[in-house]
Amino acid sequence: MVPCSVVGTTKGRRPKKQSYHHGDLARALVGAALELIETRGPEAFTLREAAASVGVTHGAAYRHFEDKTALLAAVSQEGYRVLAARLGDVASKTKGSSHERVRALAAAYLDFALEHPAQYRVMWGPRLNEDGRFPSLEAAIQDAFDVVVGVMKRGQDEGVFRKQPEARELAIGMWVTAHGYVELVARRRIKVKSRRVAVEYFETLFEPFLDGLERR
Amino acid sequence: MVPCSVVGTTKGRRPKKQSYHHGDLARALVGAALELIETRGPEAFTLREAAASVGVTHGAAYRHFEDKTALLAAVSQEGYRVLAARLGDVASKTKGSSHERVRALAAAYLDFALEHPAQYRVMWGPRLNEDGRFPSLEAAIQDAFDVVVGVMKRGQDEGVFRKQPEARELAIGMWVTAHGYVELVARRRIKVKSRRVAVEYFETLFEPFLDGLERR
DNA sequence: TCTGAATGTGACCAACGGATACATTGCGAC
DNA sequence: GTCGCAATGTATCCGTTGGTCACATTCAGA
Structure with a gap:
């Protein structure tokens, strides 16, 4: 082969x-x-x-x-596969508190997006899953997302993160922030000199969210 | 005419x-x-x-x-013009605390984006301002953004919001969150039944950010 | 009224996504 | 082994698109 x-x-x-x-x-x-x-x-x-x-x-x-769109979907799926792998790696290998794990997860997400900006745009591009085409793409996205949910759940189980809202919602909050930030950087609404600076700046923006994760 | x-x-x-x-x-x-x-x-x-x-x-x-892209840029600019007008309206007419003003601003942003999803996608679409084409589009974006900065500044002047980071950064934080949320909703990663529910759900996600605005 | 600038037309081009008939090849059944 | 079929690649065609250009039409100012 x-x-x-x-x-x-x-x-x-x-x-x-x-x-x-x-x-x-x-x-x-x-x-x-x-x-x-x-x-x-x-x-x-x-x-x-x-x-x-x-x-x-x-x-x-x-x-x-089947068509050009199907090829783009494959490119997108490949992206989510790599992203999920990276996130999974970080989630399992990061020692320390759940806070640090979440921070590392966000950094990995940003790294991927800023390393492959064009592919990232395809991954969020035209409506690829309109009417449930490409279920395998959908699955790849879910895999990546599940890593984040898992980390949130672990934080809750350890009693570090609040239990309301559910882990899924916490993960969504993180996704919203990270993706929004990536877009603003990619579209040059936020100007940063390097990827490292981008990640650092993100963490200050992200801090309130992390605080909000705290167990009440 | x-x-x-x-x-x-x-x-x-x-x-x-x-x-x-x-x-x-x-x-x-x-x-x-x-x-x-x-x-x-x-x-x-x-x-x-x-x-x-x-x-x-x-x-x-x-x-x-000049091109198809130029026409799309005009469509985008028109969108930002309307958006800026709506935000300006909300900013000036909302009575009550700065917190409420920020909340209303976010709601107006979401409303616009969810009312005109396709136009909103054009507004964030292909690299329209690559190498500084369309300075008037750039200006329209800036106008909309300035409304948000203004509201943040007012909150600081009233001593309600923290003074560090600067108003501009606070505005960016809000933009990141709102835009990220819109994208996740538009791409059906967040499923909501109606625009009203979408706004409500956003406010719960947004709460930690609002808390983070508080004067220290 | 005359004239040049602004604006719209129609024909043309290359490139693209897609479809189809045909050529080539690998592979399993015998 | 070889035979036949399904899988895969080729060649060519089509309609549509973005873009250009020579030409036609109109408007406005001298």
């Missing part, structure tokens, strides 16, 4: 057509799409260019993706 | 070509664009259709807008 190219290894080099069949075109297309989106922006992204960049006619893409 | 149609009066009826020149095509196009965007979504919006809907060739649009 995966003879020619894998996600992240699609750097420019066209596999020079060693065989009629590609091997794992679906994955290669997602990789190419990711690269194009990150370099030229989601708006400029075209199916044809993605196909060409892996050495294949644009028609071939339709064997693996 | 404005002989044929004005923003908001472009309902379907084609002005049946009474004259070769339209009169105020720029405004009419923005109105038509708004209507199309709100009905079919920003992605499906086309310049040609907007031009056709006001009874004009698509080429004519280019006499008034």
